[in-house]
Amino acid sequence: MIVLIVLIVSFEKGPGVHVTEPRPHSLFSFGTLMDERVQKTLFGRSVPTSGAALSGYATRPLPITDPAVIAASGLDVHLTLECALGSEVPGAVLHLTDDELAAADAYEVDDYIRRRVCLSSGEPAWAYLDANPLRAAARIVIVGDSIAYGRCDPQGGWAARLAASHIAANETGHRVFNLAVPGSTLTDVSAQTPALLAPRLPDTLLVAAGINDSALPAAAQTPLPDADGLARLTADLDSLAATALAHRARLVIAGPAWLDESRTASYEGLRFTRARASALRESLRTWCTAHHVDFLDLWEPLRDRPDLLVDGIHPTPEGHQALYRHLTTSP
Template identity: 75%
Template sequence: MTESRPHALFSFGTLMDERVQTALFGRPVPSSPASLAGYTTRPQPITDPAVIAASGLDVHLTLERRIGAAVEGVVLHLTDQDLAAADAYEVDDYARRRVLLSSGESVWAYLDAKPLRPAARIVIVGDSIAYGRCDPQGGWAAHLAAAHIAENEAAHRVFNLAIPGSTLTGVSEQTPPLLAPRLPDTLLVAAGINDSAVPLAATEAHVDGLAHIADNLGSLAAIAMRHNARLVVAGPTWVDEERTRDYEGLRFTEARALALRECMQAWCDENYVDYLDMWEPLRDKPELLVDGVHPTPEGHQTLYKHLDALSR
């Protein structure tokens, strides 16, 4: 029989109530005081009757990012079974993710399921599509920045650090020194299509980028955690391989892009990281691609609308 693992879960709301704990876990659970810096709270309406019955409240609290703020609460010490019960208790508006307490301890917490909705300062790292190539307006990232900053000009920022041609390996190597001055609370990674490219001619020097996706995403997750930033991974967009040309001896194919999509999504699911699927908006719409890979201005606008719907 597999022994239950211990889990640490930060709570600042109804899970602190011993009556709720008894209803969920069958007993009050061990806890210790804790503080979560860089967050504040806002009300979250609840409609699930079972959750309302357990807590006695139809409005709970959810976390939102704010520099200089802190949320006081407790760390609950749970078993596998307890954690599963807590997951079942939290409604679909919440997602369990890793956060860094003021003490430096990494613990679970329930955050807004829409990953960019509670964000204030977003850093985007990625490739030429995230950079906005082929769109004089700056691509989907520029549309995101305009909308996000307009919501709160004083507190909201978006820093687009995407570099055309980047692979996930390059992004994981280039990102660490760039984050501290920008005080990010969200790291949005939009790269990987260059990892899927295959050489047109056999060469011993070519490294299959798909074999290193998990390692690079793991590295980026560790980088984000050091800044208590939420990692959000944007998957690849559709590739029209009938129009992709020779990119310095490399070629992009739909099959490899789909393999990248599957690999990235599986890693995010396994590691409780937010994954934004960007495939469908451009699928089978070659008119929204300039060269089979890079979106047109209209394609970038389509991607932004899709991203906004997924994350807000």
């Protein structure tokens, strides 16, 4: 899994008795958290550290306006990470308790968010990354279904619009690879994606978890527990998280878009309902929150806008434009 919960070490305390203790969390720092004065302010002590580096990233300055953060660090400009193929950021791993990790979270401003990374050594650790995953990305791989593929839009959908603007911002360093396949479910995506990533050297894996995961046979009146696609979500997402981490890529989940149920009672032998799609959305959001993974909500841009849907499911070109604007302007 992509998340380090708490690693456990056991030791003997008397014959045949084993006691467990939590090991500290590993947090990669490249800036003010390495400062002993900041550590004593936040944690009440100088915390154990070890040298480390993070490959595939570079730093850029970030102006700070939070008075408490400025007071603790003595600086009104900190550094933030952005993806950069072939670069490496030197730093250190701080070994923190649960309470100290929570204090570090509180110290960081809203521009940062804690996510899992793979250090240059191959070891996993936490790091504070740009809160907007696409703003910090350089090489993006998109996987998903027909909506991510761009069906019903001659311009290639929201993914093609994202690719055009992203590459235009940096023709040398930015790439977008849209590998979405119409009809795919998360199970399909989790099985197919590992073989696709290595030659594309992604730093960001954008999974467009679409409507197919909520589909039921058109003849079915109620969900069958054994055939319920939502029950498989955790295993599929865990697999994608492991795949992303193995490739040193940041996992980003884009949830399903709003649908017009009045036109989806029987769609190519399947039935799509707003309740099922909404349940999928919340299941994805819950998993992402629990696992510290970025969730991009595509529901709201099309909510109550049936005019932006061709067939109740697939966006029109204007619908794709609305999704693209939402993806690139949301914090």
